[in-house]
Amino acid sequence: MFELKNVKYKNILDIEKVKLNKNFVTAILGSSGGGKTTFLKLLNNMISADQGEIFFKNKNIENYEPVALRREVVMLPQDPAIFRGSIRDNFQITEKIAENGSSKNINYKDLLKKVSLNKNLSDNADNLSGGEKQRLALARVMLLEPEVLLLDEPSSSLDKKTEEKIIQMVVDYVRENDRTLIMVTHSPEIAEKYADRIINIEKGRIVSWKN
Amino acid sequence: MENDIINIQLLQLVFAYIFVLVLLFIVKEKKIGHKAEILLASVRMTIQLVAVGFILEYVFANQNPYYSLLILLIMEIFAIYNIYGRVNSEISKKLKGIIAGSMFLGTSISIFFFVLVVVRLDPWFRADYFIPLSGMLIGNSMTGISLGVNHLINGFKDNKSLIENYLMLGAEPETAVKEISNRAFYNAVLPTINSMMGMGIVFLPGMMTGQILAGASPIIAIKYQIAIMMGILGSVTLTVFFMVNRGAKTFFNSRKQLRL
Numbered sequence: 001m002f003e004l005k006n007v008k009y010k011n012i013l014d015i016e017k018v019k020l021n022k023n024f025v026t027a028i029l030g031s032s033g034g035g036k037t038t039f040l041k042l043l044n045n046m047i048s049a050d051q052g053e054i055f056f057k058n059k060n061i062e063n064y065e066p067v068a069l070r071r072e073v074v075m076l077p078q079d080p081a082i083f084r085g086s087i088r089d090n091f092q093i094t095e096k097i098a099e100n101g102s103s104k105n106i107n108y109k110d111l112l113k114k115v116s117l118n119k120n121l122s123d124n125a126d127n128l129s130g131g132e133k134q135r136l137a138l139a140r141v142m143l144l145e146p147e148v149l150l151l152d153e154p155s156s157s158l159d160k161k162t163e164e165k166i167i168q169m170v171v172d173y174v175r176e177n178d179r180t181l182i183m184v185t186h187s188p189e190i191a192e193k194y195a196d197r198i199i200n201i202e203k204g205r206i207v208s209w210k211n
Numbered sequence: 212m213e214n215d216i217i218n219i220q221l222l223q224l225v226f227a228y229i230f231v232l233v234l235l236f237i238v239k240e241k242k243i244g245h246k247a248e249i250l251l252a253s254v255r256m257t258i259q260l261v262a263v264g265f266i267l268e269y270v271f272a273n274q275n276p277y278y279s280l281l282i283l284l285i286m287e288i289f290a291i292y293n294i295y296g297r298v299n300s301e302i303s304k305k306l307k308g309i310i311a312g313s314m315f316l317g318t319s320i321s322i323f324f325f326v327l328v329v330v331r332l333d334p335w336f337r338a339d340y341f342i343p344l345s346g347m348l349i350g351n352s353m354t355g356i357s358l359g360v361n362h363l364i365n366g367f368k369d370n371k372s373l374i375e376n377y378l379m380l381g382a383e384p385e386t387a388v389k390e391i392s393n394r395a396f397y398n399a400v401l402p403t404i405n406s407m408m409g410m411g412i413v414f415l416p417g418m419m420t421g422q423i424l425a426g427a428s429p430i431i432a433i434k435y436q437i438a439i440m441m442g443i444l445g446s447v448t449l450t451v452f453f454m455v456n457r458g459a460k461t462f463f464n465s466r467k468q469l470r471l
Contacts, residue, residue, distance in 0.1 A: 045466060046375065046378060046379060046468060046469075047468060048466055062466070066466050066467040067381060067382070067383055067467060070378060070379065070380075070381045071381035074380060074381060075379040076379070077376065077379060079372065081373040081376040097377055097380060097381070097382035097383075097386045097387070098380050098381040098382065137376075140380065141380070144381065
């Protein structure tokens with residue numbers, strides 16, 4: 001699905017060659033500041049590589065219309081911003097900004113249940129805790145049903161039990177719906193348990209990868 | 212009473228400078244500083260106004276469309292450089308261009324509409340009307356656009372993560388920054404709206420005061436004041452609108468990536 005060839009970005013990332021398969025769950029491990037987030041941002045063209053090429057479905061991503069690409073490859077940052085207003089507003093704004101949702105009939109309540117967020121749709125999103133906000137942001141991404149989900153430490157603010165539950169849910173969702181998941185995680189256990197492929201990035205370089 | 216203008220003699224004018232001395236005394240006693248700045252401002256104002264007085268005397272006596280347009284151009288250029296100086300952050304080359312373009316376009320549309328449709332100047336370049344009216348529109352637009360640019364730049368800096376979130380979810384840049392642009396626009400036109408609220412009650416506006424002092428009837432002065440306020444509102448609105456709309460785009464590159 002993705003292929004990176006001789007990709008360099010500032011002094012942060014230097015990737016010789018890597019392929020990321022369709023319908024795979026890929027986990028990216030590595031110490032902080034090693035270039036993991038930069039790696040994800042390159043994949044949905046939030047930033048462009050200084051050198052090298054990135055292909056998405058065999059087409060150079062620089063040849064995609066950037067917004068169209070980001071609607072297929074949606075990224076959830078580590079510290080997601082929550083839109084002002086209620087939980088329902090957050091879903092509605094998401095659908096509106098991505099010009100997505102009119103044809104789909106996704107129940108917001110079901111989404112909340114999926115991410116284990118026991119809240120009312122009318123609750124103020126600002127009052128949610130860090131972990132709850134992270135789950136709401138994840139639900140917003142799932143609402144868009146993108147082909148590829150790029151998740152940057154999606155469970156960093158969650159306790160161990162909730163973290164397992166959320167990752168299990170996302171992985172199930174990806175597998176059931178033939179999606180592709182690329183997620184940065186701090187936890188080797190999670191990577192081992194759920195990923196089809198683990199890529200280890202240190203100081204901007206891929207130091208190991210295994211299936 | 213109509214032409215009974217009290218001409219201030221030079222000696223009387225000297226007395227007015229006592230107010231500057233009062234300020235200098237206070238800042239010295241209270242160790243506030245900035246004495247040189249106050250002196251410079253007083254001297255600059257005096258020299259600038261005396262020079263403008265002589266120039267206007269000449270231009271009024273020799274009415275010519277080129278003179279009026281030349282002075283308009285000079286005012287625009289000074290205003291634009293003033294805006295660049297008033298913005299607290301670094302402005303990109305592209306944004307500078309947009310500020311200049313917005314000032315020229317917004318104020319020109321307003322000035323020509325105002326002199327041709329509202330005041331119906333005949334000839335349109337009549338310098339004793341054209342220049343002061345243009346000056347008021349340009350001056351207020353300059354303040355509006357300075358506020359707008361500051362709010363726009365700070366809005367982008369303070370909301371970088373929110374904008375990125377929007378983009379990551381597949382939003383167009385215009386959608387991602389809509390709230391920031393709208394807030395910058397509102398904050399830029401707000402002082403004009405506020406001054407309209409207080410006008411006539413909290414203070415008597417400068418133009419009206421000037422006309423009354425020059426012997427005009429308060430009713431005529433009020434009509435001019437209302438008209439000029441509408442002109443100012445229009446000019447501020449247009450310049451800030453052009454700047455915010457085009458300016459917000461300069462924060463993104465051709466790949467719709469945030470450049471901060």
